Amino acid sequence: MFAMSTAVIEDLRRALPPGRTIDDPGILDSYAHDEAAWAPHRRPVAVVRPRSADEIQQIVRICLEHRAPVVARGAGTGLSGGANSIDGAVVLCTEQMTTIKEIDKTEQLAVVEPGVVNDDLRKACAEHGLWYPPDPASAPWSTIGGNVATNAGGLCCVKYGVTRDYVLGMQVVTGRGELVRLGRRTAKGVAGYDLAGLMVGSEGTLGIIAEVTVRLRPARPPERTIAGYFDSLSAAGRAVAAVGTAGLIPSALELIDRHTLLAVDAWKNMGLSDEADAVLLARTDTPGSGGDEEAAAILACFTESDASWAAISSDAQEAEALFAARRLAYPALERLGPVLTEDVCVPRASVPEMLTRIEAIGKQNRITIANVAHAGDGNLHPLLIVPADDAHARRRAEYAFERILDSAIDLGGTVTGEHGVGLLKRDGLTRELTEPVLAMHAAVKQALDPHGIFNPGKVIALRAPQC
């Protein structure tokens, strides 16, 4: 292993300009895992930070020669361990490829390097009267390359869809070391298989993304916010179902539970937990009188589902404060101890039942489980909180984590709505998918990464396809 590692590093150093290749152990450790520190990870043999598509290609070719695993990484904000390093791996980090190459107003598209930060792209688009919708909570730090690799979601998905819906094309370095263009620049296109779409959400296991062409939308009108306070999670769940059944499509529909409100209050003293056991936050961005009607209709869904208080916020600052509470959920809960983040997605009608089961699983395993949710999508984020340095509690949390996945599958849902499989959901995936479908995954992986160098062991544990 050591000899091979040295050879890879030497070849990388020889091929790339100075400063690209890092083997300082302290720095290597800081690139050893993403936000899923709970999942297994090892110190990589090198971290390489290319500055161009050509450099990515050179790195992949060198790794192919040495059969060294390549773990692609953007900002490392992933939550499933997709960017966790393995033994002998070269971590290929795109954080220095931050150029927005093009923003085209007529074609409504942007061409970006993979390391462009999500919020930076959104800001740049706004200057052209355009909008890049996908808005994961990690948007201030996460990169477009990472967003594409995990098919990231966010708050506005309920109306505008996920990253997949905004990827037109990309440059990719393949498992044969070629730099290729997949997809297109046109609004529509069906020329051949949707290989660009196949790359989206493949978590660095099928190729390395070297450039992305994303679809944009015109800048949207200001949103109105509708807030509802509820005395129970089930009342909030009924309100979510009522919004769907009424045929309304809000531009966000978020749920925050009592545990989360308490944690945010304990940190920021916002007084939210005095008022409600569950808060729903909805938004609408329909312009003009249509938007007024939509906001009123959402409000009616809240009040008719026994909201203890509900209102359309006319004050942008007040609305922003409520959404800030949503965004603060994760850091507020992390103050209480290490957090294991779930990401199940269930049919909308099953949201109340799923919340009930999560509560029961928490009680059975003596684990505090807070909930925030993209409720309008049925995408729940149970957050399992464990006291620091409590190995027993950690094992109970890991057990509860798997039981939540089982419940989601049992209710017709999926183990991951937007965070990806990585390592944390790999066992869950084998329970969600059937053996022949897993074999199809393996066959596709084998077809596009014949030497098995891209992020081995992530998403699927490779098995030989049965011919």
Place this chain on the structure above:
Amino acid sequence: MFAMSTAVIEDLRRALPPGRTIDDPGILDSYAHDEAAWAPHRRPVAVVRPRSADEIQQIVRICLEHRAPVVARGAGTGLSGGANSIDGAVVLCTEQMTTIKEIDKTEQLAVVEPGVVNDDLRKACAEHGLWYPPDPASAPWSTIGGNVATNAGGLCCVKYGVTRDYVLGMQVVTGRGELVRLGRRTAKGVAGYDLAGLMVGSEGTLGIIAEVTVRLRPARPPERTIAGYFDSLSAAGRAVAAVGTAGLIPSALELIDRHTLLAVDAWKNMGLSDEADAVLLARTDTPGSGGDEEAAAILACFTESDASWAAISSDAQEAEALFAARRLAYPALERLGPVLTEDVCVPRASVPEMLTRIEAIGKQNRITIANVAHAGDGNLHPLLIVPADDAHARRRAEYAFERILDSAIDLGGTVTGEHGVGLLKRDGLTRELTEPVLAMHAAVKQALDPHGIFNPGKVIALRAPQC
């Protein structure tokens, strides 16, 4: 060949209920090709019309045993020859699988058999206050299975996207004869590779679709229509660009050229060609005052681009008549002679240049080329009209067809926006995609259809992947 064919038919007859398997030569001929009669086709050895997913699986297994090619077919309305039969093939036609299994208002989805006709699904959804958007011109006849296999587009794509954007999941019979579920029922999901998405647009070359789960939207408000008459194609092209640059997203933006107007008039005497050289038809379905503003803004784009006449239609019947002219384009032109249908898609800004090049190609090759276009998407349908029984003209048309593809590629576009590759665009595809990308296609095909029984020779001419 004959002995094998007989054996396949015998096995199919033995395995399936009576009436499923047809080998009457006259009937076989009627299933030998889709609407692309210009493309090569052969009489199949049998047509099988299964009535369940299990029967599809049985058919595929029998064909696997005999290594008989399987050509999947819905209503046969395809325009690229994707459903054209080849030597020794079994045509698997899903036209008798017409059950809408489920329409769920809360989850906003429907589960359908592949033979459900597009318009029938739309009507059924309307009864639940729901809407299935993809609306190819073939909607009165084409099936959801065929729409999914070709990733069909339509008029409302400019705002609502294509079939791909509405496919949540499906049942598929694989190249190993397994009946599997791909995708999901939830609003979001990233559990493994997007294999359901990969099947969309794969034209029956990777698996046989046995059931489809589609995403629905709430029924939308009535549309307003904005019509513009122009004295030149280039003025109409400028108006289309102006709509895009103004950040407007109409729910349809269609172009009809002079040749088409003349043909419709000659048939239906609508008097359109007296008024304009090119007509633009736009729609908006934004509700309330926002919709009023949008319609006015689109109108302004038309008048500022030198429309000779433009108006917002307040009369639903009048608006319907204009869109009827759009829908009548194809049959009206077919009255003049056999029509070869193009389907290029170019960047929006290149629409005027592409129209100019199409005109020049028509003149150079002495072929009348009419144009209808989903102009808002840059998706043009040049229609090459050939006098009946004129073999020379036919060859000139086939030459012009390929030159139009070259022009689209040259302008950064694609050889097919929504009709698919089939046989007619296969050569064009090899010019649009690079060798390594074609090899990726072959590798994926080989991985999922290891015995090469699914629609061989369509989309790609299979070559061995280079490992």
